[in-house]
Amino acid sequence: MGEDVHALWPALQQSRTARAVSPELVALYDQRADVSASMFVNLLTPARDRIDILVYAAVFLHEAYPRLNDLLTERAEAGCAIRIAVGDADSANVQQRGREKNSGTGRILLQRRADSGLWALPGGGMEMTDSLPGCAVREVKEETGLDIETTGLVGTYTDPRHVIAYSDGEVRRQFNVCFLARVTGGDLAISDESTELRFVSPAELGSLDMHHTQRLRLTHYLEGRRTPYLG
Template structure:
């Protein structure tokens, strides 16, 4: 399923859902951050996805990280809760979401970066390397909150 992201765009469609999504900023012992390159947008992103019924936000974040990157993580804390009415995600199936994301801080336990149906590439990046990557502004905001020590962030 494809998607288009809008950010503070007056031409964005009106949202019809608000779905909790959970993900992580996973940081290894060298201070590198885990990112995946999304197949649907081509942008680099934090591992994150829709919370399912019957799971907690932290369980969702761990599950999504493993599914999207091949890395099992341990949750250490919360980076923030992000719900920007100006960030709209329109899916090809007609769903139009307003952003609602819970982002945790995590560390890797095991696994190796692995491409999959959702990610065309997965890797660990230094903060300096992040500057050269195509990352959506809302993800950059979350990463900046971590790097600047502005945690927990609550919108």
């Protein structure tokens, strides 16, 4: 609209409490990324009367919760009215929004490993100064050139039978913490750990050669679990 948000809603300057703006608001969030996918699911699941969704594209909801269409169908079959208003995908505003948010692809970033030739999610070992999310951010940057923001947790994978023997003689028992994330910047750049980087659609995953542990993590993501997998 070409107006500053505080010009449209002056109450936002006075207080960040939702009730100060409107008694109908439960909470306010500065950024969409501040709202977890589980919160959207928890809001939509118990709906009985009506669900209204007004968005540019809502791709982020499908990426964070792939069962969104199924959930909306279930609510509609239960008698809940569903209204969804989205922007025209060909309009300049929606295309600009996609560029700004680096969203709208609905695809998953994979790398073809240089050491095995298999496709895998970007990732690597922690350093002493890393937090778990910080490790994910650093490794993705090193291996793909992209800046990311972690937005959720797919699961933990600690099967004691997952032992890897490398060609240089190293043998290790490996565990994985798999995060959801969105791209915030950077440019794709292949590192010496991979031979190819590619954003792939879920439909393409079955044709790619990858370790069964990688496929398990992707399956759990695509299932749109309400809680992270713990294993």
